[in-house]
Amino acid sequence: xxxxxxxxxxxxxxxxxxGGGPGGYAAALYAASAGxxxxxxxxxxxxxxxxxxxxxxxxxxxxxATVVRTVRHAGEFGVNASDPTIDLAITQTRKQAVIxxxxxxxxxxxxxxxxxxxxSRGRLADGDAHAVVAxxxxxVTGRNVVLAxxxxxxxxxxxxxxxxxxxxxxxxxxxELDHVPARVAVIxxxxxxxxxxxxxxxxxxxxxxxxxxxxxxxGVDPQVAQTVARAFAxxxxxxxxxxxxxxxxxxxxxxTVRYEAKAGEVELAVDMVIVSVGRRPxxxxxxxxxxxxxxxxxxxxxxxxxxxxxxxxxxxVGDLVNTPQLAHVAFGEAxxxxxxxxxxxxxxxxxxxxxxGIYCHPEVAFCGLTEAAATAQGLAVETSVHRFxxxxxxxxxxxxxxxxxxxxxxxxxxIVGVHLCGPWVTELLxxxxxxxxxxxxxxxxxxxxxxxxxxxxxxxxxxxxLTGRSLHG
Numbered sequence: 149x150x151x152x153x154x155x156x157x158x159x160x161x162x163x164x165x166x167g168g169g170p171g172g173y174a175a176a177l178y179a180a181s182a183g184x185x186x187x188x189x190x191x192x193x194x195x196x197x198x199x200x201x202x203x204x205x206x207x208x209x210x211x212x213a214t215v216v217r218t219v220r221h222a223g224e225f226g227v228n229a230s231d232p233t234i235d236l237a238i239t240q241t242r243k244q245a246v247i248x249x250x251x252x253x254x255x256x257x258x259x260x261x262x263x264x265x266x267x268s269r270g271r272l273a274d275g276d277a278h279a280v281v282a283x284x285x286x287x288v289t290g291r292n293v294v295l296a297x298x299x300x301x302x303x304x305x306x307x308x309x310x311x312x313x314x315x316x317x318x319x320x321x322x323x324e325l326d327h328v329p330a331r332v333a334v335i336x337x338x339x340x341x342x343x344x345x346x347x348x349x350x351x352x353x354x355x356x357x358x359x360x361x362x363x364x365x366x367g368v369d370p371q372v373a374q375t376v377a378r379a380f381a382x383x384x385x386x387x388x389x390x391x392x393x394x395x396x397x398x399x400x401x402x403x404t405v406r407y408e409a410k411a412g413e414v415e416l417a418v419d420m421v422i423v424s425v426g427r428r429p430x431x432x433x434x435x436x437x438x439x440x441x442x443x444x445x446x447x448x449x450x451x452x453x454x455x456x457x458x459x460x461x462x463x464x465v466g467d468l469v470n471t472p473q474l475a476h477v478a479f480g481e482a483x484x485x486x487x488x489x490x491x492x493x494x495x496x497x498x499x500x501x502x503x504x505g506i507y508c509h510p511e512v513a514f515c516g517l518t519e520a521a522a523t524a525q526g527l528a529v530e531t532s533v534h535r536f537x538x539x540x541x542x543x544x545x546x547x548x549x550x551x552x553x554x555x556x557x558x559x560x561x562x563i564v565g566v567h568l569c570g571p572w573v574t575e576l577l578x579x580x581x582x583x584x585x586x587x588x589x590x591x592x593x594x595x596x597x598x599x600x601x602x603x604x605x606x607x608x609x610x611x612x613x614l615t616g617r618s619l620h621g
Contacts, residue, residue: 161187163489164290166270166280166434169196171466171478172296173254179486180261187288188263189270189280195251197298197427197467198475204250205323206343208243210507213350217509224546234351236326243323264288272435277459292461292489294482295441295449297434299427299467304335308396308403309423315403316396317422319344328352331418333405335393337364339506341424342376346508349385356416357387358407364389365506369518369567371533371553376569379510379549396421429468444470453496455485463488477502503581505574510549513577516565516584519555528558532590532613536570538620540601547571552610554580554590561589561614566607576604590614 163179165172168190176188188194198204212234219232258265268282272293280288301318303311313321322344328351334341337359345355357364357380364380364387365373380387392408402419431447442450442458449464451457457464463485466478480497487494500521506512522529536542536550550570556563566580583593593611598604609619 159289161185161264161288161290163187163292163294163486164278164280164288165189165294165296166272167196167296167298167466167468168192168194168265169296169298169466169478170198170475171298171468171482172196172294173258174479174482175294175296175463175465175486176263177257177261178483179489180258180263182486182490184486184489186261186263187266187290188258189266189268189282189288191267191269191283193251193267194254194258194265195247196296198478199250199254200247201320201323203475204247205243206319206340206347207507208246209239209323209347210343210509212239212242213347213509216350221546234328236328236351240324240326271433272439272441274435274438277435277439277441277462293463294455294485295434295436295457295462295464295468296466296478296482297430297468299429299473301423302426302428304393304423304425306393306395308398309335309421311423315398315420317420319422319424319427322422329418329420330354331402332356332420332422333358333403333416333418334422334424335405336424336426337361337387337389338366338424338426339504339512341422342380342506342508344422344424345380345385345387349380349383350509355385356418357385358391358393358405358416359387359389360391360393362390365512368506368512369514369553369565370520371551372512372514372567372569375549375551376508376510376512382549383509427467427473431468446470453484454488454494455481456488471497471499472502472504474502474504498585501581501585503577505577507574510547510570511573512569513573513580514565514567515577515581516563517555518565518567519553522555522557522564527564529555529564530558530614531555532610534606534610534613536603536606539603539606541603542571542606544601545571552606554607554610554614556590556614561591562587563590563593563611568607571603573603576607579604579607 162184163186165188176186222229270280273279331354334345334357337357349355363373394406397404405416429447448470455463465481484494503515533553537548542548553567555565563583590611594615598608
């Protein structure tokens with residue numbers, strides 16, 4: 149057996165985590181804070197997709213877009229500024245500095261809680277799901293194991309859409325752009341696709357979104373999705389829904405995307421294609437099937453409400469399981485798994501009540517049921533919709549696209565869904581998130597006094613309207 153790092157070898161840890169993304173490092177940190185001895189195996193630096201190839205770098209680029217918009221419209225506030233230009237090299241340097249700072253902080257946290265980190269690709273040992281084998285042969289054994297290997301970008305299995313990082317890009321490739329393409333096609337109008345489209349339009353690209361389903365942002369409340377679509381159109385983003393993409397043909401100077409619309413087949417000439425059709429779990433080649441860990445037909449690891457797999461003492465969290473692919477959901481799942489290890493009988497996560505944030509412009513945030521979903525569940529509901537168009541703070545900052553929509557159970561007034569679109573709504577959602585999860589009623593919220601002038605007072609006015617009375621709306 150090769151030399152083993154300190155603390156590894158014959159030693160058996162209370163918990164071994166395979167994968168250092170949000171679900172993995174959260175499991176290790178939470179378990180260590182509860183007094184468990186933990187080891188974490190990660191092939192790259194800790195942080196996973198969220199920190200290195202997802203949430204953080206994408207939002208940093210979107211913040212660059214916000215600065216560009218601010219400078220571009222500075223004249224409206226009497227501030228004279230030249231037309232902004234973008235230097236993506238500087239943007240990328242700043243993005244990496246943000247990532248490095250957060251990564252170092254995370255590494256310090258793990259070290260401070262005495263988590264043993266093994267920097268290597270790992271897989272489960274054949275015939276022993278409680279032993280993780282690193283690439284150099286190092287074996288890390290745990291009484292319990294948390295699987296948190298994350299996900300990878302899905303590819304589009306159509307002719308010509310093979311990733312090359314130059315003309316056909318995955319979400320990973322986009323985050324490393326070193327120039328602003330003149331013309332871009334974004335395949336997929338979900339959260340990631342809309343964020344990329346929003347960023348690229350702000351920095352100067354001509355953008356077309358091609359979405360197969362009937363609306364942008366499938367799963368988002370239709371009124372919110374329509375608000376985003378209208379705002380995109382005003383900004384010059386062409387968003388086509390109900391489109392069947394056929395193929396991509398590389399040309400001397402770009403790519404021609406062929407798709408089918410109502411009028412027949414259409415050709416779209418662009419410089420670059422971004423494929424944004426979701427992510428798939430990293431469940432292959434890591435010893436899951438060999439150890440009898442159940443996986444569904446799409447590659448997701450099957451778990452129960454406490455994140456337990458089909459093998460006792462082995463848990464799975466994050467993008468590896470078929471739950472919302474959100475870093476904060478992975479955090480919550482990690483806590484549930486560790487609490488089960490500790491024998492604390494945790495309550496399962498209520499996935500229809502977790503918060504969502506989409507950072508395009510205008511932003512989108514929501515939690516709970518849409519009006520349609522609530523009705524489908526047999527609830528009689530009523531809604532209150534107030535738009536930022538008349539909100540004083542929104543007018544002051546010049547961001548009036550968007551709305552607040554509250555869905556409440558008729559009669560009881562219990563709030564079952566909150567759906568927001570507009571300025572900083574990803575930060576405004578917390579009040580709605582608490583209302584949904586604590587089963588507050590519209591009357592409960594209507595009694596609360598909101599500060600004026602604020603963006604958040606629109607939420608208060610929407611709640612008041614559900615009591616049968618109103619102020620400005």
